[in-house]
Amino acid sequence: MTKVAFMFPGQGSFEAGMGRDVAEAVPEAMAVYEAGSAASGVDLKHLCFEAPAESLVDTEVQQPALVATSLALDTALRTRGIVPHFVVGHSVGEFSALGSAGSLHVPEAIALVRERGLAMAEAARLRPGSMAAILGLADEVVESLCHKIHNVWPANYNCPGQLVISGETGAVDECCEEAQREGARRAVRLKVSGAFHSPLVERAAERFRPAIEKIEFKVPSAHFVSTVTAKLEDATRLRTLLVEQLTAPVKFTQSAREMIADGVTTFVEVGPGNVLSGLLKRIDSSVKAISVNDLKSLNAAADELA
Numbered sequence: 001m002t003k004v005a006f007m008f009p010g011q012g013s014f015e016a017g018m019g020r021d022v023a024e025a026v027p028e029a030m031a032v033y034e035a036g037s038a039a040s041g042v043d044l045k046h047l048c049f050e051a052p053a054e055s056l057v058d059t060e061v062q063q064p065a066l067v068a069t070s071l072a073l074d075t076a077l078r079t080r081g082i083v084p085h086f087v088v089g090h091s092v093g094e095f096s097a098l099g100s101a102g103s104l105h106v107p108e109a110i111a112l113v114r115e116r117g118l119a120m121a122e123a124a125r126l127r128p129g130s131m132a133a134i135l136g137l138a139d140e141v142v143e144s145l146c147h148k149i150h151n152v153w154p155a156n157y158n159c160p161g162q163l164v165i166s167g168e169t170g171a172v173d174e175c176c177e178e179a180q181r182e183g184a185r186r187a188v189r190l191k192v193s194g195a196f197h198s199p200l201v202e203r204a205a206e207r208f209r210p211a212i213e214k215i216e217f218k219v220p221s222a223h224f225v226s227t228v229t230a231k232l233e234d235a236t237r238l239r240t241l242l243v244e245q246l247t248a249p250v251k252f253t254q255s256a257r258e259m260i261a262d263g264v265t266t267f268v269e270v271g272p273g274n275v276l277s278g279l280l281k282r283i284d285s286s287v288k289a290i291s292v293n294d295l296k297s298l299n300a301a302a303d304e305l306a
Contacts, residue, residue, distance in 0.1 A: 003264045004305065005086035006077075006100055006222070007280070008070045008093035010250070011063060011192075013273040014056045019069040020049040021295040022076050029072040029079075032106055036068040039107035040114035044068045059124070059193055063092050063117035064110050070096035070271035071106050073292050077270065080302035084268070086259050088225045090276060091156075091197070091250050092116065094242065100270070101220035103235055108215060115211045116204075120246070123204035124194025130169040131155060131192050132176050136185030139163050139253075145178050155197035157253040159282040164190065166198040197249055205246045212239050223262075230254035232262075252276070256283045268292055268301060 023030040023045075030045075037044045047055060047065050056062050070093065077083075089097035092113055099109035134142050139154075142163045146152050152167030152175045165175055172195075176187035194201060217235040226233040228241045230251040256267075256279075266288045269276045277289035292301045 002266055003085045003262070004082075004266045004268060005088060005259050005264045006074065006084035006097070006268050006270050007276050008074075008087070008089040008096035008100070009066070009269065009271040009273060009276050010089070010091035010093045011059065011066065012190075013271055013275050014053070014062055014066055015272050016051065016053040016056070018048050018065075018272040018293075019072050022298055023049070023072055025295055026076040026079055029076045032072040032075055033068055035107045036064065036071075036110035039111040040064045042114060044110075059121045060114070060117035063113040066271065067092060067096045067099070067113045068110050071099045071109065073270045073298065074100045075106075076298055077268070077292060077301065080298075080306070082268075082302060082305050084222045086223045086225060086262070086264055087220070088227065088252075088255050088259065090227065090252050091245065093271070094227065094245060096271065097224060098217070098220065098238065101222045101224055103218045103220040103224065103238065104215070112211060112215070116208055116246075119204040119207040120194065120196060120201060122207065123201040124196075126203055127195070127200045128169065129167055129195025129198065129200045130172040131164055131166045131190040131195060132172050133158075133162060133164045133186075133188045133190060134176070134179045134184050135188065136161050137163070137179055137182060141182055142179065145175050145182070149175050149178070151200075153198045154249045156250040158250075159253055159279040161282070162279070166195045167200065168195065197245075197247065199247055202247055205243050208246065209243050212242055215239070225255045225259055227251050227255045230258050232258075252279065253283055256280055260284055260287060266290065266305070268305070
């Protein structure tokens with residue numbers, strides 16, 4: 001039996017018009033946007049279908065828009081009979097993963113990430129910082145640099161040779177310079193509003209915790225791999241992990257390897273763009289990666305996975 005994992009992208013994977021053609025073709029997908037709009041107080045249909053890309057940049061609106069689109073695409077896949085054995089999400093994509101697996105109701109997931117985005121934006125204003133992707137160095141080398149330089153930390157383990165760092169802007173700049181001296185191919189500053197996945201945004205975790213504590217998480221219908229621990233986790237741990245992930249590094253590389261070790265051979269990226277599919281092929285080129293981000297790719301995936 002082919003084991004299939006759905007993987008859900010994180011912040012930065014957005015585009016104008018995202019999800020519109022699928023929502024117009026699949027009523028169940030349109031219903032995700034409608035329920036999400038009511039739950040979050042954001043007009044997600046306007047934001048995703050009609051607004052320019054610049055309107056999606058801010059964290060507090062991008063996160064509910066992204067999760068709504070991912071869950072609309074997930075719903076559309078399920079109308080075609082495609083369901084995953086495993087789910088995983090990159091940062092905010094964990095809420096899409098848990099919505100997909102039924103551990104969160106879809107409106108709950110979208111409302112939560114609206115609050116998460118507001119909390120992160122506030123924390124970034126209070127303690128500004130930066131993020132940068134270090135390309136072409138072993139993780140251990142970047143970790144060593146972060147250990148030596150005060151107030152910069154590993155933030156996203158994306159794939160071998162690509163580790164994102166996060167911290168105070170001066171420290172991030174110093175780490176980038178040191179990385180290039182160590183032989184990094186490039187050090188790319190990210191267009192983000194704060195030092196996410198670092199201790200600098202601890203205030204976001206404090207603000208977000210009460211919202212999470214109100215939620216009753218259901219047992220996931222698919223195996224959920226946390227990118228905080230890179231391990232299978234059950235519903236009893238979700239409150240803690242979804243708060244911890246705001247300041248903890250995203251272990252996508254390790255999580256993908258965990259699923260591959262568990263027998264997953266096909267990964268379906270459910271959401272705008274194809275960033276995770278590209279990262280996955282660098283983690284293990286032997287596995288199949290499929291991107292589902294519009295009606296054409298939805299139909300192709302349904303045909304391939306049927």
